[in-house]
Amino acid sequence: MYLNCHTYFSLRYGTIKPEQLLAIASENGVQTLALTDINSTSACLDVMRLSKKYKIKSVLGVDFRNRAKQQFILIAKNNNGFHSINNYLSKFLHNSDLQIPERPDEAIQDSFVIYPYQSGKDFELKPNEFLGITPQNLNRLKFSKWNQFKHKLVVLKTVSFQNKKGFNTHRLLRAIDNNTLLSKLPKSEEGSENDVMLPYNELCETYAEFPKLISNTEQLLQRCKTDFNFENVAPKNQKCLTDNETSDYQLLKQLTYDGIPYRYGTDVEQKVYDRIEKELNIIKQQNFVSYFLINWKILKYARSKDYYYVGRGSGANSIIAYLLRITDVDPIELDLYFERFINLFRQNPPDFDLDFSWRDRDDITNYIFKTFKHTALIAVYNTFKFKASVRELGKVFGLPKAEMDKLTRGKYKLNQLDKLSQLVIKYATYIQGFPNYLGIHAGGILISEQPIHYYCATFMPPKGFATTQFDMVVAEDIGLYKFDILSQRGLGKIKEAVEIIDANYTEQPPIDIHDIKGFKKDERIKDLLRNAKAIGCFYVESPAMRMLLKKLQVDNYLGLVAASSIIRPGVAKSGMMREYILRYRYPEKRKEAHPVLQKIMPETYGIMVYQEDVIKVAHLFGGLDLGESDMLRRGMSGKFRSRDEFLKVKQKFFDNCIKDGKPEALVADVWRQIESFAGYAFAKGHSASYAVESYQSLFLKAYYPLEYMTATINNFGGFYSTELYVHEARMHNATIEAPCINRSFNQAIIKGTTIYLGFMFLQSLESKTIHRILNEREKNGTFQSLDDFIERVPISIEQISILIKINAFRFTNINKRELLWEAHLKISKTVIQDDVITLFKTQRINYNTPELPSTDLENAFDSIELLGFSLCNPFFLLEKPSISNLRAKHLIKLENKLIIIEGYLITTKNTKTANGKIMHFGTFLDRDGDFLDTVHFPPIAAKYPFRGKGIYSIIGKVMVEFDCVTIEVSKMERLAIIEDPRYAVKSLNPTFQNKRSFTDLKRAIS
Structure with missing residues (x-):
C-alpha cells in the first residue's frame, strides 16, 4: 500500500534508517512497501536483505526529483526493471547539468510509473503509468475528470519520517541543504508534516470512499518481484578472464608452474608442489580462479609500466599469489597458515590489497576501467559528525560564531544554554551518523559479471570514474567482492630514490x-x-x-x-x-x-x-x-x-x-x-x-641516506612532516639549501651532499610561476641578475617577493632587502602576461637603493613563514639561554632521576586511559637532534597541555624499560622565542611598512 517510502539515504531529506523503516512497517501491519528513495538506490539491497527478518515484501524503485520537486516515481516490476531504472537514474547522476523531465524515457523496461496528482494537467497515461492520489487530493478528486478513470489511480501516501521529531529534523536537513536559515526555508523545499506511516487499517479507512485505489495499489505491488539471493552467496565478480572457466583454470595452473623457477630456482622442495596442488584444488572448488587471474592481469600491466607495487592482505598467505607475483611473500619460508587464507567454509575470496605509488595508481584504475567491462568504484557514506553538525545547525538557527565555537569545544553545561543552543545540541546528537553525502572508498573497485546497474545506480564524482551508491559491506552482502587498488607514498619514495641513485652513480x-x-x-x-x-x-x-x-x-x-x-x-x-x-x-x-x-x-x-x-x-x-x-x-x-x-x-x-x-x-x-x-x-x-x-x-636508508631522504621529502614524507625529514638529512651530514632560482626545480634535488629544496615547498608560490621559471631557464639558460630575471619571466610583485625573501637570488650577492626594494620599484602592478618578444630590449633604470642588511634571524623567520619551518637550529631562536645541558644520550644513566631538559616538539599522540581520561605521548628533539620520548598521564596532561609547535622545558622522571628511555612528565612549559626582527619598529623592510611611507619613499627616490 505504500508506494513512496524514504530512508535517510534520501540525502538531507529523509530521517528514517533503513532497518527502522521495516520495523515501523511491521508495527503498523504493513506487509508490502516500495522503497523509493529520492534519486538514490543506496538502501535498496540492504532493505531487501533485511525484509525477511520483518516478514515484509520489499519492492524497489526511485523517487525522481529536481531538488524537492517530485517529477515521478519509478517502481521495478522485476530485476530487469530495477536494472533499467538504475540505468536511467545514473544518466542524471553522471551529468549534473541534466534536469529530470516531467515524464521518463519510453525505453525504461519492466517498470511502473506513478505521477503525483496535478490538477489541470492532461495526462495520457500508458498501460504501465498511474496517477498517485495523496490523502490531501481526495476531496479534489471527487470533482476531477480522473474520478472517471479510477483504474489509473493509486494510493500515494509518502513516508519520509517517523514522527514530529523526524519532521523537525527533516526541515533542519532541508535548511542545511539549501544553506539558509530555518526561518527562510521555502515551503517548496520541504515535505509535509503528514508524510508519516499510518497503520494499514487506518490507511484503508482514509481511502474507504475509493476502494478501487486500494485494489489498484495492491495489484500493482503484487505484480512486482525483485529477487537478490543473500543466502549462500556465491561470488558475483567477473566469472572468467578467458572464454570459459575450464580455460581459466588451465591458465592459472600454467602461470603457477611457470612461476616456480623465478621464485624457487631449480632445487624445489616437495612441500612446494604439495602446497600448490592443495591451493589449486580449493581455489577451483570455491570458484576463486578468475579472482586470482584478474589480480594477476592488473599486476602484469603494472610491471609492464615499471610501476612498483606491494600485494598484501590475507591473500599473501597463498603460494599461488606468490608464484603469480601478486605478492612477494613466500608462505613456505614463513610457514603461513593455509586456512587463514582460504578454507571450504569461506564464501568470499581472500583479500588482495594492491598498493601502488600515489603517482601511478590513477593509471592503474584507468586501465581496470578500460579492460574490464562491468566496473565501478565503491562509495563510502560520509556521515554527519557531531562538531560539523553543530556548526551546520548553528548556521540554520542563526547562532553567532562565538556561540558555535563554544558548543563545538564542549565548554558548556546543557541546562545553562539558551533554548536555541539546546536545540542545536539535541538535533546534532540526533543526526550524528546520518549519511550526509556519498564519497569514494579509499581503493575499492568492483569488477562484476553482471552490469553494475543490475545492483544499483552509479554517480560520477570529480575523479571521473563511475561509483556505486552503496558501500563495500552491502556489496559483499550480495556477493560482489572488491579489488583493493590503493596508493601509498612509501612506494613513491622507494622508486624515486632508486631513480636518483641510478642517475647519480652511473659507474655502478x-x-x-x-x-x-x-x-x-x-x-x-x-x-x-x-x-x-x-x-x-x-x-x-x-x-x-x-x-x-x-x-x-x-x-x-x-x-x-x-x-x-x-x-x-x-x-x-x-x-x-x-x-x-x-x-x-x-x-x-x-x-x-x-x-x-x-x-x-x-x-x-x-x-x-x-x-x-x-x-x-x-x-x-x-x-x-x-x-x-x-x-x-x-x-x-x-x-x-x-x-x-x-x-x-x-x-x-x-x-x-x-x-x-x-x-x-x-x-x-x-x-x-x-x-x-x-x-x-x-x-x-x-x-x-x-x-x-x-x-x-x-636498504636505501642504510646505503644512500641522502638520496633516500631527498625522495622522502619529495613524496611528502610519511608519518612525520617535511621538517623532520629535512632534519634527518642534516643528521646524515647533508647541507640543506633554500630554493635557488638557478639550481632548484619543482621538487628537491641533491648535488653531492647538498640538498636544494624545491619551489613546491614555498607556501603561496603559484604553480604557473614555477612553470614559467623552469621553462625559461631550460630554454635560455640560468639567470644572471634580478634585472635579467624580471626581463625574462612575467611575475607579480607578490610572487617575486616570496622568492627574494627565501633568498632564492643569493647568487647575485646582493642583500635580499635591497633586492626587495629594487623589485618594488621595477615591477608594474598591472596584470601579468607572458612577455612578447621584441626587437630591442628596454634599458631598465637602476635606482640607488639604501644599504639594508638582513640578518640570519630574519632569514630564519622568513623560512618559517614560507616553508613552515626554519632552516636553522630552532634552539637558536630561544629568547633566553638554555638552563639545561642535558641531552637525550645522557638519560640512559639517569634512571628514576628527576631531570629538566629542553625539547623541540615533533609530534604528539592522544589516547585515553581505561577510565576514559585523556593522556598524551610526546616526541621531541633535543639540541643535538636526538629523540626524546615523553609520557603525560591525565593529571599532568590537563595541567600542562601542549601549546603548539615550539621548544618546551620538560621536568620529569627518567624511566627505562627494556633499554628504552622515556620521561614521565611532571611539569612542562613552552619557552619563549625571540621577537620576530622583521616586525620590530626599526625594520625598514618595504614589505612590512605601511603603504603611505613606502609610496613617499618611492617618489623621493624617483
Whole structure:
C-alpha cells in the first residue's frame, strides 16, 4: 500500500534508517512497501536483505526529483526493471547539468510509473503509468475528470519520517541543504508534516470512499518481484578472464608452474608442489580462479609500466599469489597458515590489497576501467559528525560564531544554554551518523559479471570514474567482492630514490631493489633495526614502532614481521605486547606459556600475534571447526567488527575447553586475548608484505641516506612532516639549501651532499610561476641578475617577493632587502602576461637603493613563514639561554632521576586511559637532534597541555624499560622565542611598512 517510502539515504531529506523503516512497517501491519528513495538506490539491497527478518515484501524503485520537486516515481516490476531504472537514474547522476523531465524515457523496461496528482494537467497515461492520489487530493478528486478513470489511480501516501521529531529534523536537513536559515526555508523545499506511516487499517479507512485505489495499489505491488539471493552467496565478480572457466583454470595452473623457477630456482622442495596442488584444488572448488587471474592481469600491466607495487592482505598467505607475483611473500619460508587464507567454509575470496605509488595508481584504475567491462568504484557514506553538525545547525538557527565555537569545544553545561543552543545540541546528537553525502572508498573497485546497474545506480564524482551508491559491506552482502587498488607514498619514495641513485652513480650497476633475500642478511640493515634508526622507512618510523624495535632489539625478518602485528591495537591492548617482549628477550620466560599454546605458536612463544593465530587457537585449543573459526576471522575484519561473530561461538569455545579439562582461568584469559583481536590485528602474510617494503626502504636508508631522504621529502614524507625529514638529512651530514632560482626545480634535488629544496615547498608560490621559471631557464639558460630575471619571466610583485625573501637570488650577492626594494620599484602592478618578444630590449633604470642588511634571524623567520619551518637550529631562536645541558644520550644513566631538559616538539599522540581520561605521548628533539620520548598521564596532561609547535622545558622522571628511555612528565612549559626582527619598529623592510611611507619613499627616490 505504500508506494513512496524514504530512508535517510534520501540525502538531507529523509530521517528514517533503513532497518527502522521495516520495523515501523511491521508495527503498523504493513506487509508490502516500495522503497523509493529520492534519486538514490543506496538502501535498496540492504532493505531487501533485511525484509525477511520483518516478514515484509520489499519492492524497489526511485523517487525522481529536481531538488524537492517530485517529477515521478519509478517502481521495478522485476530485476530487469530495477536494472533499467538504475540505468536511467545514473544518466542524471553522471551529468549534473541534466534536469529530470516531467515524464521518463519510453525505453525504461519492466517498470511502473506513478505521477503525483496535478490538477489541470492532461495526462495520457500508458498501460504501465498511474496517477498517485495523496490523502490531501481526495476531496479534489471527487470533482476531477480522473474520478472517471479510477483504474489509473493509486494510493500515494509518502513516508519520509517517523514522527514530529523526524519532521523537525527533516526541515533542519532541508535548511542545511539549501544553506539558509530555518526561518527562510521555502515551503517548496520541504515535505509535509503528514508524510508519516499510518497503520494499514487506518490507511484503508482514509481511502474507504475509493476502494478501487486500494485494489489498484495492491495489484500493482503484487505484480512486482525483485529477487537478490543473500543466502549462500556465491561470488558475483567477473566469472572468467578467458572464454570459459575450464580455460581459466588451465591458465592459472600454467602461470603457477611457470612461476616456480623465478621464485624457487631449480632445487624445489616437495612441500612446494604439495602446497600448490592443495591451493589449486580449493581455489577451483570455491570458484576463486578468475579472482586470482584478474589480480594477476592488473599486476602484469603494472610491471609492464615499471610501476612498483606491494600485494598484501590475507591473500599473501597463498603460494599461488606468490608464484603469480601478486605478492612477494613466500608462505613456505614463513610457514603461513593455509586456512587463514582460504578454507571450504569461506564464501568470499581472500583479500588482495594492491598498493601502488600515489603517482601511478590513477593509471592503474584507468586501465581496470578500460579492460574490464562491468566496473565501478565503491562509495563510502560520509556521515554527519557531531562538531560539523553543530556548526551546520548553528548556521540554520542563526547562532553567532562565538556561540558555535563554544558548543563545538564542549565548554558548556546543557541546562545553562539558551533554548536555541539546546536545540542545536539535541538535533546534532540526533543526526550524528546520518549519511550526509556519498564519497569514494579509499581503493575499492568492483569488477562484476553482471552490469553494475543490475545492483544499483552509479554517480560520477570529480575523479571521473563511475561509483556505486552503496558501500563495500552491502556489496559483499550480495556477493560482489572488491579489488583493493590503493596508493601509498612509501612506494613513491622507494622508486624515486632508486631513480636518483641510478642517475647519480652511473659507474655502478643499477640497484636491485627486489633483492629481499640479500637485504635480510645485510649487517647495516640489521644495525638500523636494532637501534631503531629508521626515520623515513615504511611502517617502522613512528614513535611507537621505533620504541618497540628498540625494546625488542629485533634484527631479522621474522622478528620484524611479528613487530608489525604486535604494534596493532588488538595485541597491544590485550597486554600481550609486553609479554611477547619479555619472552623474546628472555628465553627462560618462554616456559610460562601453556604447552598447547606453545605447540600451536612456537614462533611467537605461545602468544597470539597474527589473525591466523586466533583461528589456530580456536580450532586446535578451543575445539571449534573451521567454519566456526571463520566466524572469528570475519569478526576480526574491520568492516564487520560491529557484528557479533565472536559472541556466536563464545559459549561453544568455553564448553569445549572445560570439557577438555582446561582450567577456567586459562580459558577466560585465552578468550580475552581472542576478543582483543576484534580491535584489529594483521594476518601474518599481511605483516610479511609490509616487512618486505620496510626492508627495501631500510636498504636505501642504510646505503644512500641522502638520496633516500631527498625522495622522502619529495613524496611528502610519511608519518612525520617535511621538517623532520629535512632534519634527518642534516643528521646524515647533508647541507640543506633554500630554493635557488638557478639550481632548484619543482621538487628537491641533491648535488653531492647538498640538498636544494624545491619551489613546491614555498607556501603561496603559484604553480604557473614555477612553470614559467623552469621553462625559461631550460630554454635560455640560468639567470644572471634580478634585472635579467624580471626581463625574462612575467611575475607579480607578490610572487617575486616570496622568492627574494627565501633568498632564492643569493647568487647575485646582493642583500635580499635591497633586492626587495629594487623589485618594488621595477615591477608594474598591472596584470601579468607572458612577455612578447621584441626587437630591442628596454634599458631598465637602476635606482640607488639604501644599504639594508638582513640578518640570519630574519632569514630564519622568513623560512618559517614560507616553508613552515626554519632552516636553522630552532634552539637558536630561544629568547633566553638554555638552563639545561642535558641531552637525550645522557638519560640512559639517569634512571628514576628527576631531570629538566629542553625539547623541540615533533609530534604528539592522544589516547585515553581505561577510565576514559585523556593522556598524551610526546616526541621531541633535543639540541643535538636526538629523540626524546615523553609520557603525560591525565593529571599532568590537563595541567600542562601542549601549546603548539615550539621548544618546551620538560621536568620529569627518567624511566627505562627494556633499554628504552622515556620521561614521565611532571611539569612542562613552552619557552619563549625571540621577537620576530622583521616586525620590530626599526625594520625598514618595504614589505612590512605601511603603504603611505613606502609610496613617499618611492617618489623621493624617483
